Amino acid sequence: MIQELGTLGRHAGELRAGGHVLNQDEVILPRLARATGLGFALYLGNRRVATSTILDAGRAPPLDAYADAELVDICLRRRELFTGTLRRADTPYLVMARPLLVGDTAGDTAPVGIIEAFQDERAYYELLEVSAKRRAAAHTLEQDSWADSVESVGTFLDDVARRLQLLALNGNIIAAQAGEHGRAFRVVCRELGTLADRARGTVTDVRKLLQTMGTDNAADDPDSASR
Numbered sequence: 001m002i003q004e005l006g007t008l009g010r011h012a013g014e015l016r017a018g019g020h021v022l023n024q025d026e027v028i029l030p031r032l033a034r035a036t037g038l039g040f041a042l043y044l045g046n047r048r049v050a051t052s053t054i055l056d057a058g059r060a061p062p063l064d065a066y067a068d069a070e071l072v073d074i075c076l077r078r079r080e081l082f083t084g085t086l087r088r089a090d091t092p093y094l095v096m097a098r099p100l101l102v103g104d105t106a107g108d109t110a111p112v113g114i115i116e117a118f119q120d121e122r123a124y125y126e127l128l129e130v131s132a133k134r135r136a137a138a139h140t141l142e143q144d145s146w147a148d149s150v151e152s153v154g155t156f157l158d159d160v161a162r163r164l165q166l167l168a169l170n171g172n173i174i175a176a177q178a179g180e181h182g183r184a185f186r187v188v189c190r191e192l193g194t195l196a197d198r199a200r201g202t203v204t205d206v207r208k209l210l211q212t213m214g215t216d217n218a219a220d221d222p223d224s225a226s227r
Contacts, residue, residue: 006019010044010112029051039052039060040115042115046076047065048062056119058120061088068088070082071116074097075099076110082097100114158200172186
């Protein structure tokens with residue numbers, strides 16, 4: 001977004017992009033903060049000239065203060081990307097910063113400043129925890145729904161197995177009464193009984209699998225013991 005404003009440079013103590021003065025910017029950085037959920041700061045040389053932040057990103061650092069020594073060393077002296085944790089006013093911040101180069105090209109010109117993105121570390125991990133719990137809850141609901149669906153299929157197969165077994169039993173009785181004429185029918189009844197046994201075995205296997213999955217999920221859930 002800053003590059004789209006024009007060539008970056010220093011003019012009379014001001015950080016400019018094209019014809020736009022970025023000192024105390026109240027347009028570009030707030031848009032970046034809202035789009036990313038991070039706080040941002042701009043430095044002219046090693047002096048902070050603009051900041052913007054949102055809820056959970058942390059406090060905006062004061063204007064006209066100087067950059068942390070780590071940022072100066074890595075971004076201004078080495079012209080490299082900085083990623084790490086910085087402590088400010090007893091609060092740890094996750095920080096990513098890079099040098100601002102004139103024209104944003106890596107020529108021989110010294111960096112004109114720094115652009116920094118920051119996030120309150122504690123708030124970040126709290127957000128991660130909340131997000132993880134929500135995903136876990138959604139996953140549990142999905143598993144419960146799936147288990148209910150499988151159990152419905154199991155109940156249906158159980159009913160089919162019972163009906164097949166009953167049909168096979170009644171068929172065998174009729175075949176026995178028919179004597180030699182019922183021999184072929186007895187073969188059919190025997191196959192019906194075998195099919196019923198397989199259906200019943202499948203239902204048993206599925207229920208054992210569901211029980212095992214439920215036990216594994218309970219072991220993986222840190223709150224299961226308290227429940």
